[in-house]
Amino acid sequence: MLRVGAALVGVALLAALVGPVVTPWDPASQELALRLAAPSLAHPFGLDELGRDILARVLAGARISFLVGLTVVTVSATVGTMLGAIAGYAGGRVDDVISRVIDILLAFPGLLLAIALVAVLGPSLVNVLFALTIIGWVGYARLVRGQVLRAREFEYVQAARALGASMTRILLKHIIPTAIPAVIVQGTLGMAGAIIGEASLSFLGLGVQPPTPSWGTMLNGGRAHILDAPHLTIFPGLAIALLVLGLNFLGDGLRDRIDPRSESGR
């Protein structure tokens, strides 16, 4: 499972990095005479409603997906880990405040809050990144808080405290490293969530705006041509499904490797 996941994500990453450079088609160039043309040898994924090469756009869209996934996961994991560690270690009022904010954000189904935020902030890639990060950090904070609550009772942590180590040093050197494997697993699965989140928002017209090629925006464009040109829908969707499947396989495989009791796969 781990290998299949790594292979799928590796291929997608390679396609995102190299694809747009080697493909002979510009994702923005239009051939209006050939609009909606079906897949052929010259255009393996066909052309869209403006006569643009769908393969070139799928490859360019992969860059947006990785950009969103990596940015959201990096920022969410950093902020969530810090806040979760502080809440768990400091306890008292600080924990109460952070935990209540987490409770309130968790009271919204994740994507709904992102839809609400982008609806008022306006559709753009930056606002999508912001909205997905706002819903993303909560999961890491809750995870790390739980780990810290356990870890702060460990003898080596108490020993460090007795030796006069500061809270920052104890957190950074002794406690947070114990939570890192769980954060990596959550990050892999969170990346899949962020990619689906961006594509969902773009599909609803709230995310990346045309003409920038995003898989969700391409699927939104394909809706009007489901009857006459289904290839507009099939290929961008297949790209999302394969990348997300790869990340889910990778996350599950990593979890099984790190925690053999999880039994998620076998």
Add this chain to the structure above:
Amino acid sequence: MVRFLARRLLLTIPVLIGVATLVFSLIHLVPGDPVQAMLGESASPQDVAQLRAKLGLDRPLLQQYASFAAGVLHGDLGTSLRTNQPVTGVILERMPATLELAVAAMLVAMLIAIPLGIIAAVRKGTAIDHGATTLALVGISMPTFWLGPLLAIVFSVWLGWFPVSGRGTFANLVLPAVTLGAPLSAMLARMTRASVLEELRELYVTAARARGVSEARAVLAHAFRNSLIPIVTVIGLQFGSVLTGAVITETIFAWPGVGRLLVQSISARDYPAVQGCILLIAVTYVSMNLLIDVLYGVLDPRIRYE
């Protein structure tokens, strides 16, 4: 039990206040002037001032919050700018369609997931198990905004079995319900497998087998029955994702529910309606979680004392 219920209800109140506050603050997050954004750049200053007064945005923030909170408590979510009707009425009109879709999706999910999860658990480590587990992961990875159009292409366009949009007949419900239920079924199948697998390891199942009980009875009447609590919990807790998924599914199939209303209101910059839809979905989600927690406490007395 009364103490458990009271404590659980009390814990929900600050969350609901937080949810309402967040929804209230949404309109204030609009960059620039929210009223100008609603009416467009060409609106006259008189129209802008009139709408600002109508929405109460010309009053101090605390007053605005107090009147929003009072309105929410009385079921008054303001007036839709698009339809000029009370937001509560518009939402209630659309609610039955969303609930119909959500319930149908959950039924589809259970019909697919529970048998699949049980078979995978019983045949653990075999090709059937590997197939079921992989299928579940594929299901989770398949976004609804792709699955929906794919189903429409195959079953509406190619085979002509079901209509591609609208509501009214059973045939209209099939494709939206399958689209919305598929990701849930994938998650539920994994949960059912893990839960049944755990129960199959218990001594009472071994004892039942030792007494000569048939394999089907040992699995269904003993192991599966005891694994139902976590399964039912997951079904309840997934209600929120079904409601969010409904936003996309209703958009794909032109299903006249609250999700589609939300998207239409966003496009029209009808912020009172947007706030109303978000608040309703979030409150339904919180209430559902509360109900599941309470039910869990009723079913498993150990939870009450934790």
